[in-house]
Amino acid sequence: MAQLTDARSLGAAPDLSEHQRASLSGRIVQALRGKPGLTTGLLLLPGTLWMLLTVGTALVSIVVFSFWTSGFTGLRPEYTLANYQSLLRPGSSFWGITVWTLQVVAMLLIGVILLAYPVSYTLWRVIKSPYWKSALLLLFIVPFWTSYLTRTITWLPMFGREGVVNQVLMGLRITDEPVEVLLYSEFSMMVALWFLFIVFMVGPIYFSMQRIDEDIMSAAAVYGASPWKTFFLVVVPLTLPGLMAGSLFVVVLGLAEFFTERAIGGAQSPMLAGLIQRQIDVFQFAGASAIAVVLILITLALVGLMLRFFDIRRI
Amino acid sequence: MDGYDVELRNATKRFGDVVAVDDVDLAVKTGEFVSIIGPSGCGKTTTMRMIAGLDQPDSGEIIIRGKPMQGVPPYERNVALVFQSFALFPHLDVLGNVEFGLRMHGVDKTSRRERARRALRTVGLEGFEKRRVGQLSGGQRQRVALARALVVEPALILLDEPLGSLDARLRVDMQSELKSLQQQLGITFIHVSHNQGEALAMADRIVVMNEGRFEQIDPPADIYGSPRTRFVAQFVGxxxxxxxxxxxxxxxxxxxxxxxxxxxxxxxxxxxxxxxxxxxxxxxxxxxxxxxxxxxxxxxxxxxxxxxxxxxxxxxxxxxxxxxxxxxxxxxxxxxxxxxxxxxxxxxxxxxxxxxxxxx
CATH class of the missing domain: 2.40.50.100 (RNA polymerase II/Efflux pump adaptor protein, barrel-sandwich hybrid domain)
Structure with a gap:
């Protein structure tokens, strides 16, 4: 008899004693028995509530604020479409800034991909010693743990008029005068962005390269593919999941980028996120919210497009 | 020199202090089926990788169809290799895998399609062209790997434990199929295995390898009936x-x-x-x-x-x-x-x- 009970309890919830049956938890277990859907729902509930409370509240507030009116003392709950009308009217600077934002994100993505592939490939196949592999990979990952602001600000003493790079260039007599384009230019902003974001691409690409079977690489060589052909026809297709994961990071975070443009780009060519900040600087909270809503929609559209093009579940 | 597809002359390969392949000589005739057998770590896989160009010998020569292969990379060797893991390209379908070699050699699309289809027919996989590699069984993957090797009309096909990942029943079937395919097509096969049964069943000649050296090179009956060394006697039969x-x-x-x-x-x-x-x-x-x-x-x-x-x-x-x-x-x-x-x-x-x- 005892054995029979054991065998049955392997497949089902154990039989409860009278004491357990009477307790609250015992009654919950009884009520959920044989209802896996309800159990799953209950397990998801705390996380869902937390997300709704934090992200959800913030999102809803921004959407609501975008229909309010900005006043000298702050937001007034007077509903209006004026924020969107002035933002989206033909000839508004919003359009140019949106195009510029998309351009920057595109250049950022392309640059980061072009930089990340050689770096990942070198880490994967050129460097043989596992010691050096981990050391170099760590060099890429440590900045990831450093504050974003710190990483940006360290560019200033490097690339300023009196910065390290100019000192070296002038010391070596490569130039007579400090090179100005190194700081406070669109070029310097782009360079800084590439180096800020490369970590998001090197990681995923390197890890998906590591998953390529050594025999697959040998097979490519044996069947006539030179190292270049192997790279483009075998390695790149097989690292698309990593490329996609990295691209999602870069696009989403790139669209939200505002600080680099200010600190290193010289605050001359804001992107959408920078525009939000400038609105807030002059207390235009409603206008800022409207831009934020549009930026969120653009982000969602781009992410949706990327996911349509590539199934994230394959990663 | 004529009539040999592969020759190894004093080929030696070291990994650090370990001599993986120690001064071996072998000449494989066109259309011959040679099996290299030995326990794991005996150097048989290294020998095969040197022929394919995936490893370079430290000394000695490898000659394929009369041409010394010193410094010739694998992708210029016209040698095919069937991997134990099959090593099919997971991002390509069956047809894409089979025509890969032809594509690399610049064969135009129409004729490579046709040749790939013919190779698939040879291995009994007609109609599988559009299947993804992940949807295939072990035996089918094996056939795709074989078709990918046959289609490039290589000087020789190297087979690394080709039946190692198949279940016992399929292994016996594939064994006789491989043999008859090889005889039909007259392609030189060099087969590497730790399984003496496979070698005895398929090979024209067997090389028994131990600690980097070739202990005996003879037809199966002689390997089995007249072992030349104690090692061969212990390893075979x-x-x-x-x-x-x-x-x-x-x-x-x-x-x-x-x-x-x-x-x-x-x-x-x-x-x-x-x-x-x-x-x-x-x-x-x-x-x-x-x-x-x-x-x-x-x-x-x-x-x-x-x-x-x-x-x-x-x-x-x-x-x-x-x-x-x-x-x-x-x-x-x-x-x-x-x-x-x-x-x-x-x-x-x-x-x-x-x-x-x-x-x-």
Missing amino acids: TNNIFEGPVAGADGNRLTVSTPAGDLVVAANGAAAGRDRLSFVVRADRVRWLEDGRSADNELPATVLAIEYTGSLSTISLSLPSGELVKMEQHESLLRHRAPRHGETLRVGWDAGDGFVLPDA
Whole structure:
């Protein structure tokens, strides 16, 4: 008899004693028995509530604020479409800034991909010693743990008029005068962005390269593919999941980028996120919210497009 | 030089202090099926990788169709390799995998499609062109890998444990298929395996490899029947090896004092002038002497274990001296009277069943 009970309890919830049956938890277990859907729902509930409370509240507030009116003392709950009308009217600077934002994100993505592939490939196949592999990979990952602001600000003493790079260039007599384009230019902003974001691409690409079977690489060589052909026809297709994961990071975070443009780009060519900040600087909270809503929609559209093009579940 | 697809001349490969392949020579004729067998770590895979160009020999030469391969990368060698893991490209469908080699060599789309389809037909995978590699069974992947090798019309096809990842039943089927395919197409095959059964079944010649060296290169019957070294005798087939000083000679028969007792063995060329020798008695030559049958060598032996493998049973026996002897008996002989554990049998073999090993 005892054995029979054991065998049955392997497949089902154990039989409860009278004491357990009477307790609250015992009654919950009884009520959920044989209802896996309800159990799953209950397990998801705390996380869902937390997300709704934090992200959800913030999102809803921004959407609501975008229909309010900005006043000298702050937001007034007077509903209006004026924020969107002035933002989206033909000839508004919003359009140019949106195009510029998309351009920057595109250049950022392309640059980061072009930089990340050689770096990942070198880490994967050129460097043989596992010691050096981990050391170099760590060099890429440590900045990831450093504050974003710190990483940006360290560019200033490097690339300023009196910065390290100019000192070296002038010391070596490569130039007579400090090179100005190194700081406070669109070029310097782009360079800084590439180096800020490369970590998001090197990681995923390197890890998906590591998953390529050594025999697959040998097979490519044996069947006539030179190292270049192997790279483009075998390695790149097989690292698309990593490329996609990295691209999602870069696009989403790139669209939200505002600080680099200010600190290193010289605050001359804001992107959408920078525009939000400038609105807030002059207390235009409603206008800022409207831009934020549009930026969120653009982000969602781009992410949706990327996911349509590539199934994230394959990663 | 003509008529050889591959030649190895004094090929040597070291990994640090380890000599993986030690000064080996081999010439494989066009259309020949050569199996390289040996225990794991014997250097057979390295030998194969050197032929494919995936590893470079430290010294010696590899010559493919008369051309020295020094410095020639794998992608310019016209050698195909069937991997144990199959190594199909997971991002390509079956057709994409099969035509990969042709695409790399710049064959135009129409003719490479046609050749790939023909190769798929040869391996019995017609209609699988659009399947993804992930949807295929092990046996089907094996066939795709084979079609990918055949389609490039290589100088030779290397097969690395090609049947290693297949289940037992499929392995036997693929074995005969591979052999008949190879004979039909007349392509040179070099097959690497640790499985002597595969090699005996398929190869025209077998190379037995041990610790980086080629111990013996001979047709299967000779490898099996006349092993040249103790290692070959131990590795191929089920053999009993006896060793001891020569105690007497009577015409063509030598008496050897082995730990198992004085045994007679037929002399061969290898035995001439030696005062100490070892000889091999194959397990299938050891007979169970029932009902007063006799043999040149007769011994009482106790049954330790009976290993049943279908048509054959391998019986491990212990001699009074403590030596072990293996005896293979056909199932039909054991049907009416099977030996039991612990039972003492009279076993024996004739002088002619022994084969004196050329080495020591």
